[in-house]
Amino acid sequence: MKILVTGCAGFIGSHVIEALIARGDSIVGVDELNDYYDVRIKKKNLDVLKNNKNFAFYKEDIRNLKGLKKIFEKEKPEKVVHLAARAGVRPSIEQPLLYEEVNVKGTLHLLELAKEHKVKNFVFASSSSVYGNQKKIPFSETDDVNNPISPYAATKKAGELLCHAYHHLYNMKITCLRFFTVYGPRGRPDMAPYKFTKAIMNSQPIQKFGDGKTKRDYTYIADIVKGVIAAVDAELGYEIINLGNNKPVELNKFIEVIEKVTGKKAIIEQKPMQAGDVDITYANIRKAQKLLGYKPETSIEEGMQKFVEWFSKN
Numbered sequence: 001m002k003i004l005v006t007g008c009a010g011f012i013g014s015h016v017i018e019a020l021i022a023r024g025d026s027i028v029g030v031d032e033l034n035d036y037y038d039v040r041i042k043k044k045n046l047d048v049l050k051n052n053k054n055f056a057f058y059k060e061d062i063r064n065l066k067g068l069k070k071i072f073e074k075e076k077p078e079k080v081v082h083l084a085a086r087a088g089v090r091p092s093i094e095q096p097l098l099y100e101e102v103n104v105k106g107t108l109h110l111l112e113l114a115k116e117h118k119v120k121n122f123v124f125a126s127s128s129s130v131y132g133n134q135k136k137i138p139f140s141e142t143d144d145v146n147n148p149i150s151p152y153a154a155t156k157k158a159g160e161l162l163c164h165a166y167h168h169l170y171n172m173k174i175t176c177l178r179f180f181t182v183y184g185p186r187g188r189p190d191m192a193p194y195k196f197t198k199a200i201m202n203s204q205p206i207q208k209f210g211d212g213k214t215k216r217d218y219t220y221i222a223d224i225v226k227g228v229i230a231a232v233d234a235e236l237g238y239e240i241i242n243l244g245n246n247k248p249v250e251l252n253k254f255i256e257v258i259e260k261v262t263g264k265k266a267i268i269e270q271k272p273m274q275a276g277d278v279d280i281t282y283a284n285i286r287k288a289q290k291l292l293g294y295k296p297e298t299s300i301e302e303g304m305q306k307f308v309e310w311f312s313k314n
């Protein structure tokens with residue numbers, strides 16, 4: 001199967017592609033290699049994939065419809081996994097227009113081309129952030145998500161809505177996966193697992209936002225990859241599916257886990273809660289279990305152990 005994956009040099013994209021190539025798929029990767037975080041990290045991610053004959057890389061911006069069109073015409077992908085996005089919550093408050101251009105307009109470009117090329121299945125990376133500060137836990141796909149609390153969350157919700165419109169109008173098969181705080185080897189340097197590990201290992205202070213009682217449903221990358229691949233294969237109609245771990249971890253506990261795994265004590269710099277941050281993320285994963293056979297298997301202790309091993313080597 002020829003699959004076009006956007007955001008191929010990113011954290012989740014590079015892992016998904018490794019797994020797709022390993023089982024024999026042919027991958028067309030698209031990424032603009034922007035400097036949202038150190039571009040050397042993205043190039044290193046690409047190095048893992050580049051030497052494979054079943055991987056073709058295109059350095060392209062998903063805001064450029066003409067450029068994308070050429071790639072679709074040349075490669076004729078059968079399926080699309082659309083992961084490229086501006087991904088941070090806090091930076092989206094600083095640059096909302098950029099987030100709208102990439103996450104909304106960019107997604108629309110891919111939907112248009114997928115429609116024109118009669119792509120068999122389209123998988124879209126949405127986010128747990130669409131649930132906002134909802135009090136009802138765990139979060140279910142049927143919950144009201146009309147109250148995003150950051151531009152990032154609003155753009156992801158907009159992406160889901162556009163996906164629905166394309167499914168409705170053109171009968172396209174589209175699955176929107178709501179990822180919950182993904183971590184693991186090659187993890188993003190702007191996210192807490194990476195930032196905290198780096199600081200603790202280097203005896204630098206970590207910034208703790210709020211009283212440490214906030215919770216995140218940290219989900220290990222290998223579990224996410226299995227969910228994404230199941231969604232690629234499932235070819236459902238239009239579905240929104242949570243991919244989380246279903247075991248939220250308190251920030252204080254998360255810091256303790258890193259201390260245990262690294263054998264070093266955290267130096268804590270106390271900060272107030274940040275605008276746009278939610279109190280808890282907690283995925284109900286029954287729908288993922290039912291439709292995708294999804295079953296996350298990695299505990300936070302095990303996952304952070306693997307992350308720290310990778311971090312130490314890199």
Ligand SMILES: NC(=O)c1ccc[n+]([C@@H]2O[C@H](COP(=O)([O-])OP(=O)(O)OC[C@H]3O[C@@H](n4cnc5c(N)ncnc54)[C@H](O)[C@@H]3O)[C@@H](O)[C@H]2O)c1
Pocket residue numbers: 006007008009010011012013030031032033034036042060061062063082083084085086087102106125126127128178179180181182183188
């Ligand atoms: N990591 C998480 O915890 C998490 C949680 C929820 C949702 N998501 C979503 O999953 C997807 C992948 O996230 P990730 O953690 O791998 O992020 P990432 O930043 O590592 O990867 C995204 C990739 O997209 C590329 N990209 C960004 N804008 C682009 C553009 N205009 N044109 C072409 N390429 C562009 C970037 O260069 C990057 O390599 C994103 O859509 C993100 O919003 C991630």
